[in-house]
Amino acid sequence: MSLFDLQDVSISYDETVVLANLNLTIHAGERIALLGKSGSGKSTLLRYLYELSSAQKTHKPSNQCAWAPQAPALSQSLSVYHNVYMGRLNEYPTWRNLWNLIRPFENNVTEIKKLLDVLRLKDECFNKVNALSGGQQQRTGLARALYQEKPVLLADEPVSAVDEYQAEEIIKCLQSYSQTIILGLHDSYLALNHCDRIIGLKDGKVLVDSPSSQLTMADLACLYQ
Numbered sequence: 001m002s003l004f005d006l007q008d009v010s011i012s013y014d015e016t017v018v019l020a021n022l023n024l025t026i027h028a029g030e031r032i033a034l035l036g037k038s039g040s041g042k043s044t045l046l047r048y049l050y051e052l053s054s055a056q057k058t059h060k061p062s063n064q065c066a067w068a069p070q071a072p073a074l075s076q077s078l079s080v081y082h083n084v085y086m087g088r089l090n091e092y093p094t095w096r097n098l099w100n101l102i103r104p105f106e107n108n109v110t111e112i113k114k115l116l117d118v119l120r121l122k123d124e125c126f127n128k129v130n131a132l133s134g135g136q137q138q139r140t141g142l143a144r145a146l147y148q149e150k151p152v153l154l155a156d157e158p159v160s161a162v163d164e165y166q167a168e169e170i171i172k173c174l175q176s177y178s179q180t181i182i183l184g185l186h187d188s189y190l191a192l193n194h195c196d197r198i199i200g201l202k203d204g205k206v207l208v209d210s211p212s213s214q215l216t217m218a219d220l221a222c223l224y225q
């Protein structure tokens with residue numbers, strides 16, 4: 001089943017075309033890494049896909065995509081727990097959400113702590129976001145997206161602020177929460193080892209689009225020259 005089918009799509013900011021004449025089909029179950037040097041358009045493409053999925057939601061019960069941007073909009077004066085819980089606000093009635101603000105529900109705390117454990121944020125669960133580092137805040141945004149348990153996850157640089165060991169753990173975690181993942185990454189090694197398809201952007205175009213099993217690190221060097 002195709003989730004996204006872009007035919008000759010160009011994406012612009014005002015008059016400036018960032019990605020031109022894209023032809024991309026993305027299927028359910030794929031684990032895709034978007035690669036390319038800074039400014040090549042990875043975030044632009046991810047945001048476009050998320051907006052497309054949001055626009056399509058009138059035809060579906062709900063948006064099937066969770067979105068973890070590079071700079072998540074977090075409520076700084078609330079705890080990590082409450083920011084993650086916000087991923088599911090729409091699932092519950094208002095009275096329950098208000099009650100949870102004062103007295104968190106045990107089942108939600110258990111679920112969220114399990115997720116925070118993988119993201120190495122468990123000890124921060126009830127700390128306010130404004131006391132966290134940039135990397136911890138980014139992972140809080142990622143936890144909020146994962147907590148939605150949507151079948152598709154679009155994540156922009158989800159592991160840019162962690163060490164390589166933790167990056168591998170986090171990518172595995174993303175794969176266990178969502179059937180389809182599309183990640184903007186800077187690390188070609190991680191992309192080759194944890195994703196099954198690589199889409200490489202350069203000069204406003206798709207320069208590479210292949211199964212990662214058919215690519216080596218040397219094949220990806222062209223994206224950064």
Ligand SMILES: Nc1ncnc2c1ncn2[C@@H]1O[C@H](COP(=O)(O)OP(=O)(O)OP(=O)(O)O)[C@@H](O)[C@H]1O
Pocket residue numbers: 013018036037038039040041042043044045184
């Ligand atoms: N809101 C915006 N308005 C105008 N131009 C933008 C906007 N956002 C991004 N751009 C431009 O679009 C191009 C692609 O940016 P984008 O953020 O998608 O790249 P990227 O590959 O995600 O970069 P990075 O790896 O640094 O995050 C860049 O030239 C950037 O300056």
